[in-house]
Amino acid sequence: MKHMRYLGHLLPCWLLFASFAAIACGAPLFEEDWNSGRIDPAKWDASVGNGVMHVEPIGGGDHALMMAGRLDWTAYIYSVGSFSRGDHLRVTFKLWGDERRVSPDGVALFPDSAGITGPWHGSNKGPIYSTIDEAIDMWWAILRLGENGVYQKGPLLSQAFMRALAAARSKSNALMVRVECGDERGGLFQWSTNGGRTWIDEFNTIGVAGGSASPLFLGFAPGQSHVYIDDIVVDQGADDRSPEPTPKPKPLPARIEDLSEHFSKPSGDISPWMLVPDQNVREASTTEHPGMITIYQNGLGQDIKGILGQPIRFDQYRVPWEFQLGMVQSFDAMLAAGSKTQANTAIGLNVARGPRPAPARHA
């Protein structure tokens, strides 16, 4: 086994075992963009093993860590320093893969399974799969590029996540992953396909299940094929998990009829309507089939809703008023063309009331 250790015996002990404890909430505790062009032994303890691992230029002076393994978990990388659990300790990073079957170093890669484990570990010593359980008890993200596949411990990863991860092929469309450690135990696993503008909760075991080790170490190990990691940031976050995208309010017109839209503008403008959540809208076009919006889902496991930018107050327009919705069913879905199994769809009218008023207080 080729085991390259950037051991700290060349470095002062205080640096080796320094804890990246929080000083001020929100300030990064640790950052890594790999733009030094190397794996910095002061920050990382790397084992190449039977795999491949190096910092690779990705264009424009930017660099990323490329890792490739052979599913024997001999290739991995740990942080040298540790992090104290608490105050919403979390790590955020970008992740993508590619479909190369042979590494630049000539190592043949198994084509049918690729992925990565991590990111939190209870130790930075020993095989990477043995240290992860202590942290938050989650293995995550073994993906087969282009297909779905999961090898993990803990809650099942969604097909939506697997599809999103498989679709991430470069830094420009990288998947962003954020894993927060519960202050006592467990973790919250979130991901984003829009650069962190909105986050999707994949699962959350905070306070309920999972390991409780502290201090914690960062660690990643590739499964097979190529995985890139970049822009790692450890910080302590606020409790800001998965807010619904907030539509930009637009003033409602004076006449209720003017809210109507038949989606025939060649510009593609569908205002005053908007489709949410935008991360699950892969395409929305008025030119694919003029006269209506053609919508493709992103496969993120979420309903897509068409909404106005703001609620309609009861006194906004003369009551009674009505809303009519015309939809066209998909020829292919009705036929189940392209599916070897089934084409299940549900389309229709969404009406939502506002929050219920608070119960009256009695003196």
Next chain:
Amino acid sequence: MLVVHLGATGEAGAGLPQFADMPHPDTYLVWGRGDLGYSAMGDWNVPSIWVGDGGRRGGPANDQVFFRFRLLGPSLVQVGFRGDQSYAFHMRAIDTSQYGPITGVWEIGPIISGDRWIPDVLCRNLKPIKGWHDVGDLKSTIEPNGNYSYQWQKFYKNPDPEPPNPMYEYYVDYCAFFPSAPLPLEAYSDDFNIRGYLGKWQAQPQGTILDTYSHPGHLTMTLIGSGCGTGFSPVGGSELDLSYYKPPFEIEIAFTAPDDTIPWNLWMNWQIAGPGGGWKGFWQPGVQNFPEEKRHLFINRVQQAFGQRARASINVEFEEVPPESIMGAKPLYMLIQIIDPGRVRVGFRGAPTDPWYFSKVTDVAKDFGGPIAKFGQHAFSTVTGRRWGAPAGAPMYQQFLVDYVDYRYGLSE
């Protein structure tokens, strides 16, 4: 409120035969979900029809599906569905008073399922009709020599339902708001210029097809050809209560009638109520074509034969019978004026720039016995066949093309 498709036709996949009540392994449902009352929840039992060769049609299995929401008051809404734009909505009311007064509609619009509601919630609440099943049918063969043989197909486990597959496209045709009944008078107007859109209208569901796509810019009313009394009216029906729609107002329609070689007629179908309430009669002002006589006559009620004077509850007369140069025009423009609850007038013209050719102002008390309180039924109508009081000879597939209807306060001169 959702239109749900489960499974496949069987042409391209195994589908979900366990829920299908027909040999093809697919199912369509109209389904209410959520937590807003119970009257619209669950299966609406809107059926579709097994076509046999390729799946289903009708109701939720139609290519186009339409949904309607009405905000009727601070604790009452209605939701509805129709699978054919020509006809009425299937509406259900939801009393929301248990939640307190409605303060607003927070979200309204289309929804496309993308989560695991179908496999994890819906399908677990559907009653499986079939257990393990044969995938097709008894496979039988009749050979050229007449011998008959058959072979049973293998039995298969029912497939597990899957969530929606993002490979498929979804389409939103329109999202339209407008005042609901009683509409402001002007809101009844329509120029039918949005191709395919018929949100404000519905037809008599027998013998009649409406569309706005076969003749762009027009509402096309096609009569299948059966003897019928039919027409088109505002969606959900309406009546013009003169205490709400205060005269003077007028209604104009521009339409192109079928070929003059056939008998046709088109008119406003009004039931009339007086101040004491109760429907007391009919007034049906319009035009009737008599091909043999080559005449187009103004009518207050359809005539069984040329020259027969069918009396109505209001009988408008012209000083001089409107000339054929006007009444034979295509399109023809007709104007009905409600001057006040006691007086009405009708006009025609053959071109939009021509002056109106008006009837005499008619005192409705003469035949009706008093002022008008309400016009009910309120549908642009036609009849064909002797059973409906029209001459015989109306062929199949005659079409009226309506360019516009315009409702407005005030009176044209």
